Amino acid sequence: MDLTYKRTNIYAVADEQELKAIQDYNEGYKRFLDGGKTERETVAETIAMVEAAGYKAYTLGDKINKGDKLYYNNRGKALFILRAGTADVAKEGVRILVAHVDSPRLDLKQVPLYEKSDMAYLKTHYYGGIKKYQWLTIPLALHGVVALKDGSVKQIRIGEEEGDPVFYITDLLPHLSQELNTKTIGEGFNAENLNLLVGGVPVKGEDKDAVKKGVLALLNKNYGISEEDFLSAELEAVPAVKAKDVGFDRAYVASYGHDDRVCAYPEITATLETRTEQTVLTILADKEEIGSEGNTGMQCVLISDLLDAIAASYGVNAAVVRAHSKCISADVTAGYDPAYASAFEEMNAGFVNHGVAMNKFTGSRGKSGSNDASAEYVGYLRSVFAKEGVIWQTSELGRVDLGGGGTVAKFIAKNNIDTVDMGVPVLSMHAPYELVSKADVYSAHKAFSAFVK
Numbered sequence: 450m451d452l453t454y455k456r457t458n459i460y461a462v463a464d465e466q467e468l469k470a471i472q473d474y475n476e477g478y479k480r481f482l483d484g485g486k487t488e489r490e491t492v493a494e495t496i497a498m499v500e501a502a503g504y505k506a507y508t509l510g511d512k513i514n515k516g517d518k519l520y521y522n523n524r525g526k527a528l529f530i531l532r533a534g535t536a537d538v539a540k541e542g543v544r545i546l547v548a549h550v551d552s553p554r555l556d557l558k559q560v561p562l563y564e565k566s567d568m569a570y571l572k573t574h575y576y577g578g579i580k581k582y583q584w585l586t587i588p589l590a591l592h593g594v595v596a597l598k599d600g601s602v603k604q605i606r607i608g609e610e611e612g613d614p615v616f617y618i619t620d621l622l623p624h625l626s627q628e629l630n631t632k633t634i635g636e637g638f639n640a641e642n643l644n645l646l647v648g649g650v651p652v653k654g655e656d657k658d659a660v661k662k663g664v665l666a667l668l669n670k671n672y673g674i675s676e677e678d679f680l681s682a683e684l685e686a687v688p689a690v691k692a693k694d695v696g697f698d699r700a701y702v703a704s705y706g707h708d709d710r711v712c713a714y715p716e717i718t719a720t721l722e723t724r725t726e727q728t729v730l731t732i733l734a735d736k737e738e739i740g741s742e743g744n745t746g747m748q749c750v751l752i753s754d755l756l757d758a759i760a761a762s763y764g765v766n767a768a769v770v771r772a773h774s775k776c777i778s779a780d781v782t783a784g785y786d787p788a789y790a791s792a793f794e795e796m797n798a799g800f801v802n803h804g805v806a807m808n809k810f811t812g813s814r815g816k817s818g819s820n821d822a823s824a825e826y827v828g829y830l831r832s833v834f835a836k837e838g839v840i841w842q843t844s845e846l847g848r849v850d851l852g853g854g855g856t857v858a859k860f861i862a863k864n865n866i867d868t869v870d871m872g873v874p875v876l877s878m879h880a881p882y883e884l885v886s887k888a889d890v891y892s893a894h895k896a897f898s899a900f901v902k
């Protein structure tokens with residue numbers, strides 16, 4: 450009997466059938482990635498998926514009946530998918546899966562358009578934790594909405610279709626970078642320089658801001674908007690690149706926005722495919738990357754309201770339902786990168802190809818800001834995964850005191866719900882083009898399916 454703990458490389462133990470299942474599953478995942486690059490788009494494409502599976506829109510205040518398949522669309526930016534089970538929620542509670550669908554990006558400012566040296570630019574304010582230099586000299590697309598005074602909302606998505614123009618942030622040529630190269634990365638790359646090049650053709654006969662006016666004329670022609678309409682717009686610059694297989698053996702997928710769609714997609718497939726008596730609440734949250742703030746983030750009371758609605762509909766005590774509920778807070782973790790080995794502690798790092806990774810705790814400087822799941826709850830999940838043959842691993846977000854990070858876990862747990870962090874290890878997390886292992890994506894699907902079963 451082997452008494453030691455070892456991680457398992459999924460690719461090393463998978464048979465032909467399993468290897469094919471991994472590849473097939475990730476074809477769906479890549480379509481999901483390309484179909485939704487912003488929280489709004491991912492919510493919309495998920496609504497289409499759940500409606501096709503018979504789910505109906507829920508209105509707050511409506512009674513929930515056993516067997517109902519419902520979704521609650523929170524302002525088009527966050528989504529709650531509810532499968533009302535036949536099991537006793539006073540005994541079993543609700544199985545909750547949460548992932549977030551906002552990703553780091555460059556948001557346009559409210560007065561973004563200006564002209565300099567006969568070139569037109571849009572100013573941005575970055576969203577989430579980014580390494581600024583990574584956003585220079587790559588093709589960027591603009592996605593989002595412009596809300597007009599008459600109440601109508603214009604949808605904008607430009608840079609994704611074949612033949613669409615893209616937008617671009619310049620960098621200084623190496624020939625003239627001697628001064629720049631002596632600066633730290635923090636000093637050398639200024640957020641106020643993250644401006645998108647958007648135009649260069651002046652309006653004839655105009656002597657001031659002729660290029661800017663040309664851009665405004667095009668925006669007016671194509672979308673019926675004026676400069677003032679940016680005041681009530683949410684426009685996000687995201688990488689204009691599609692998800693691609695990586696490696697001769699196609700072991701990996703590179704894409705924008707794996708964090709955290711790589712957990713959202715397995716949550717959705719687990720919810721739609723698993724037959725269960727349990728009541729399952731699957732959440733796609735917004736605003737995780739900036740602290741889960743606002744009424745579309747997980748600090749909003751809406752989750753509590755929905756648990757109350759379930760309890761009231763079933764005629765049971767809401768506090769009892771909460772106390773018996775369980776949650777997997779599904780968010781990505783740092784994959785061990787041999788190129789940056791000193792950032793990790795190898796015994797406790799998450800390794801790509803070794804399965805979905807559980808972070809018992811997150812946080813920084815002595816677990817500060819962490820949920821830190823109980824040993825008993827982790828023990829319970831070990832038994833669930835063992836029963837269903839899920840290959841998974843434990844993970845810690847890097848070497849102690851190097852940095853750290855938080856997730857939505859603590860905002861679920863504070864409702865008196867057992868919660869643990871679990872997600873796919875990512876390489877180059879928060880980069881415009883991140884990388885995951887296909888085996889780990891499929892492992893997440895299996896783990897989440899076992900959890901809601």
Ligand code: MN
Pocket residue numbers: 549708709737780781
């Ligand atoms: Mn995340």
Ligand code: MN
Pocket residue numbers: 708738879
């Ligand atoms: Mn993140």
